[in-house]
Amino acid sequence: xxxxxxxxxxxxxxxPRAIAGAPERRAETLYVIGGLYGNPQALAAVEAMAGAExxxxxxxxxxxxxxxxxxxxxxxxxxxxxxxxxAIAGNVEAExxxxxxxxxxxCAYPDTVAAGVVERSNQIHAKLKRTAxxxxxxxxxxxxxxxxxxxxxGKTRIGVVHGDADSLAGWRFDVAALDDPNxxxxxxxxxxxxxxxxxxxxxTCLPATRRFDLDGVKxxxxxxxxxxxxxxxxxxxxxTRIGTTSPTHASLYGCTVxxxxxxxxxxxxxxxxxxQCFLKNWPVGSPAxxxxxxxxxxxxxxxxxxAANLALS
Numbered sequence: 001x002x003x004x005x006x007x008x009x010x011x012x013x014x015x016p017r018a019i020a021g022a023p024e025r026r027a028e029t030l031y032v033i034g035g036l037y038g039n040p041q042a043l044a045a046v047e048a049m050a051g052a053e054x055x056x057x058x059x060x061x062x063x064x065x066x067x068x069x070x071x072x073x074x075x076x077x078x079x080x081x082x083x084x085x086x087a088i089a090g091n092v093e094a095e096x097x098x099x100x101x102x103x104x105x106x107c108a109y110p111d112t113v114a115a116g117v118v119e120r121s122n123q124i125h126a127k128l129k130r131t132a133x134x135x136x137x138x139x140x141x142x143x144x145x146x147x148x149x150x151x152x153x154g155k156t157r158i159g160v161v162h163g164d165a166d167s168l169a170g171w172r173f174d175v176a177a178l179d180d181p182n183x184x185x186x187x188x189x190x191x192x193x194x195x196x197x198x199x200x201x202x203x204t205c206l207p208a209t210r211r212f213d214l215d216g217v218k219x220x221x222x223x224x225x226x227x228x229x230x231x232x233x234x235x236x237x238x239x240t241r242i243g244t245t246s247p248t249h250a251s252l253y254g255c256t257v258x259x260x261x262x263x264x265x266x267x268x269x270x271x272x273x274x275x276q277c278f279l280k281n282w283p284v285g286s287p288a289x290x291x292x293x294x295x296x297x298x299x300x301x302x303x304x305x306x307a308a309n310l311a312l313s
Contacts, residue, residue, distance in 0.1 A: 063090020
């Protein structure tokens, strides 16, 4: 489909061999923080969590750290804060410097997503893009971000992406795709060509972690969203922690891969403060309010139990 917001631009397509060729960085503990969505309270909470760990923590923001932060101060604060750490681009960042709006928000939404949601996402991104244009220094930095990153924690090799192993806006790490047995051949090839044991992703906005028996135990960990609730009746974000030691903070769910601990950690940010911040930029009836405020206040129509199926498949 060529409708803005459903487009996956050719420049988004890197393939698993780009992950195999990315420079490998070593980490003792790695936080993968996808979908911050401009939430300054969540950013502060993540940094506090990292500071409470007994050893060094590498923070990698794997895209869409911008979204609701359309005010100038918020845009600068989020980007300056994130860019102190490792980061890769999400579709939100990838489209900020583009001269045209042909891709809209660049989410490449599947046809299961309602047209109204897609249109409102394009409107949100257009407003954010106007803000970004007033900060050319930050646009330069965002334009230099890679689309993938590679880490080694203990003996475990990790490919960090925004979407999936093929594309920045790919949906094959969505919960439905992860549970589709017809995707097994593609997953086997993706792990082999990327040369990793774990893929850490985000983009689809709902968390899902799955283990696979694919020439050894492999794992895909999609954190959903760091800056918004991820299940009905909750008010916290989620990050993926990968470490040589078990987490200091309580794990929502997790497992080990080659002796390395992989856990989903709750990000307990100040939700009332975040709601006030959100409403200053996106009052009642605005595109972001219509699409997201119920989720921010009450969580999405999704159960946390659906996020983790750690039986080998």
